[in-house]
Amino acid sequence: MQRILFFIFSFILSTGECAAQDALVLNGQPNWKQSVDIADNCFIYQETADTALSFEAVKKQVFVPYRNEWRQQKFTKKPLIIQWKKFTVRNTSATDTVNLSISTVHYFTRLYTGNQLIARSGAYETRGFHRIGITAAYDRGRLPVIVPPQATTTYWLRTEDRQSQLIPPIIFLETQFTGMAEEVHSSFGARYLFLILAAMAGCFFFIGIFAAYNYYLYRHVSFIWYICYTIAAFFSCLHWMDIRLGMYMFSPVLHDIIFSVFVYLIPILYSFFIGSMLQLNVHFKKGWLLVKLLVLVCILQMILQLLEVRFGWFPFNLDYYGIILTPFAIILLNIVLLILAAKSKDPVKWFLFTGIVSLLVLWCMPLLNLYTTPTDMNYELFLVINFAIVFLMLGLVIEAICFSFALTYRSKLVLLEKNKLQQNYNQQLQAALQQRSNELETQNKVMEAQKIKQVETAFEHKIAETEMIALRAQMNPHFIFNCLNSIKLYTLENDSQTASEYLTKFSQLIRLVLENSRSEKVTLQKELETLKLYIELEAMRFKDKVQYKINVVPHIDQQYIEIPPLLLQPYVENAIWHGLMHKPEGGNITIDISQPEEYLLHIEISDDGIGRDMAKEHKSKSATRQKSFGLKMTSERLDAINHIYQTKTEVKIVDLVDGEGNVAGTKVIIEIPL
Numbered sequence: 001m002q003r004i005l006f007f008i009f010s011f012i013l014s015t016g017e018c019a020a021q022d023a024l025v026l027n028g029q030p031n032w033k034q035s036v037d038i039a040d041n042c043f044i045y046q047e048t049a050d051t052a053l054s055f056e057a058v059k060k061q062v063f064v065p066y067r068n069e070w071r072q073q074k075f076t077k078k079p080l081i082i083q084w085k086k087f088t089v090r091n092t093s094a095t096d097t098v099n100l101s102i103s104t105v106h107y108f109t110r111l112y113t114g115n116q117l118i119a120r121s122g123a124y125e126t127r128g129f130h131r132i133g134i135t136a137a138y139d140r141g142r143l144p145v146i147v148p149p150q151a152t153t154t155y156w157l158r159t160e161d162r163q164s165q166l167i168p169p170i171i172f173l174e175t176q177f178t179g180m181a182e183e184v185h186s187s188f189g190a191r192y193l194f195l196i197l198a199a200m201a202g203c204f205f206f207i208g209i210f211a212a213y214n215y216y217l218y219r220h221v222s223f224i225w226y227i228c229y230t231i232a233a234f235f236s237c238l239h240w241m242d243i244r245l246g247m248y249m250f251s252p253v254l255h256d257i258i259f260s261v262f263v264y265l266i267p268i269l270y271s272f273f274i275g276s277m278l279q280l281n282v283h284f285k286k287g288w289l290l291v292k293l294l295v296l297v298c299i300l301q302m303i304l305q306l307l308e309v310r311f312g313w314f315p316f317n318l319d320y321y322g323i324i325l326t327p328f329a330i331i332l333l334n335i336v337l338l339i340l341a342a343k344s345k346d347p348v349k350w351f352l353f354t355g356i357v358s359l360l361v362l363w364c365m366p367l368l369n370l371y372t373t374p375t376d377m378n379y380e381l382f383l384v385i386n387f388a389i390v391f392l393m394l395g396l397v398i399e400a401i402c403f404s405f406a407l408t409y410r411s412k413l414v415l416l417e418k419n420k421l422q423q424n425y426n427q428q429l430q431a432a433l434q435q436r437s438n439e440l441e442t443q444n445k446v447m448e449a450q451k452i453k454q455v456e457t458a459f460e461h462k463i464a465e466t467e468m469i470a471l472r473a474q475m476n477p478h479f480i481f482n483c484l485n486s487i488k489l490y491t492l493e494n495d496s497q498t499a500s501e502y503l504t505k506f507s508q509l510i511r512l513v514l515e516n517s518r519s520e521k522v523t524l525q526k527e528l529e530t531l532k533l534y535i536e537l538e539a540m541r542f543k544d545k546v547q548y549k550i551n552v553v554p555h556i557d558q559q560y561i562e563i564p565p566l567l568l569q570p571y572v573e574n575a576i577w578h579g580l581m582h583k584p585e586g587g588n589i590t591i592d593i594s595q596p597e598e599y600l601l602h603i604e605i606s607d608d609g610i611g612r613d614m615a616k617e618h619k620s621k622s623a624t625r626q627k628s629f630g631l632k633m634t635s636e637r638l639d640a641i642n643h644i645y646q647t648k649t650e651v652k653i654v655d656l657v658d659g660e661g662n663v664a665g666t667k668v669i670i671e672i673p674l
Helices: 002-013 055-059 066-072 176-189 191-218 221-245 252-278 285-311 318-324 328-343 349-368 379-385 389-492 496-517 524-541 569-580 611-618 621-645
Strands: 024-026 042-046 080-091 098-103 108-113 116-121 142-147 151-162 172-174 546-552 587-597 600-607 650-657 663-673
Touching (some): 042 066, 098 176, 108 142, 172 176, 176 379, 221 252, 252 328, 252 349, 252 389, 328 349, 349 389, 389 496, 389 524, 496 524, 524 569, 524 587, 569 587, 611 650, 611 663
Parallel strands (some): 024 080
Antiparallel strands (some): 080 151, 108 116, 108 151, 587 600
16 A cells, blocks of 8 residues: 555656755745645655654754655555654744644654644544643644744654555645635545445445344354454444544544454454355365464464554564565465365355455555546545555455355255255155055054954864864763773673772773863873873783883973873873784883973883884774774864964874884874973
8 A cells, every 4th residue: 555655646746856945935924725735845854763763863863855755765664654854934024923734644643843742643643632841732634833923943743654554745734724625625525435435334234234134044153254254344444434534433542453453354254254155174174274274374463463553562573574464364365265165066156256356356456556646537536546445445345245145145045955855854744644544554454354363263263172172072982982891801801809990090090081171281290190090001901011101301390381181192092002912922111201492392102012014914993993083083182282372283103123123113202382
């Protein structure tokens, strides 16, 4: 900005090199129609030391002609530019007092004469000023120049400006009339500048309100960054309005803070806004890391500038102030954001890209040297174009508008996505409802089929129970018939004692059979007791030619385990009648009962009879009848038991042979699930 303003006013004030005159000679109060440029009557000295000089020390320095020095001066890199202008006014009138004022605007201005400070002014100056022994007048931009009749007075004007914000070195003397005329002309001429800056500040304000309302609706972090960004831009715009138009809105402290902080804070805020909008931390991790590093550099520069501007402390050599605080980090930050925005696949990227480009273009616009003198264009337009901050604020406004478009478009995308999700959700609900209806219908059909099957199963179960009862009723008379034949045989042989003993055992057996026939299952103990009585009766019948042995594993609980009644008797009967009856010396029957598993009962009925093949050769009618009747009923009972209890009772018959391959008997293996 310093160089821009320098070149602007080089055209305005350059009228050829002139030698500075010692004094401006006036004969009483002048009657000027316009302010007078006294650059040719002025000398200048610019401080170069790191610490400010006192007024007494400055008076000893060498002053050079003001206009020549202005054209040849080199812009310093120090943070504070302190210049002294010296001019002399001689009043030749014997009666009139010259009452003029100096028109100039700097950050801080001091006017000295003789050995004392007589007035102070400046854009950052407070309204009141009091000093021991004197009262210095204050009027923003105007300092009093009063010369009594036939007197010569020398004035020293001290000005302070921030680095890169040097006010062009113009100095005018004006009367009360020309001062008021210039004030009116300046105020009226700056009306367009005021309206433009006020409009841009209003844009920032209302865009911030819009962002706050959208944050209330959507609660997204992007709106927080955007709100902070618009607030910073709003106060920055008001700051420059106050500096340029003298509206006294902020105190010097606030001016220092806004000037030092917001120039870095604004790009930092919209960097995080863009990062949250495009999710740079997810899609461009390395690029986002570079952005954060540049933001860190901006924060450090912001802290250094605030410390120097507000407290006058700079940790490095002051000659490097302009280099260290060069806005290279801000420029590089915007370039990185442009590249990342262009590479992003988010639909809102072009709004963000356009906003950044607009800011950079308008920010760099003053460097194109488009400035011209007031005589070449309308004065109001001249004041607008030659105020470089207008372009920066305009770039920020366009950027903020583009960002608001991005937020609005993002809200639209969110709404469309929400509607799409709602539509998909409704479709899923309908599909789930249809699926559930189909499942319920299928379940109803299955339940109906299961109910029918249960009825059929219950009916079949009832039939099976009836059949088993009938089989038990058939088996009991069959067994009783065999026993009565034996008693009849003893009676015919006149063996009354044996017949009596046989009849006693038979009565016990009949009692057990009748008791067991009433139950579907009996304990293993009762079944074995019945089996013993039966074998003893058959042994008596065959003249003790039948020997038997029942082996039960000790850990089996005979009173707890239950099996169908008279399940083993038919196989023992078959072994006696088929295997041992045709063997002259008789034989042995062994019954082994074990429990290899918790829910499985293993029974083996072995005999050392003639075997199944020899039994077929005898073709005994009684044997055939017994076999076809007893074993058939037992097989039918097993089928009924398996059907009722959903078990799988298995029966295997194994032919036994000795070491030489001769028939050694028969073994029946019964496995009963418990």
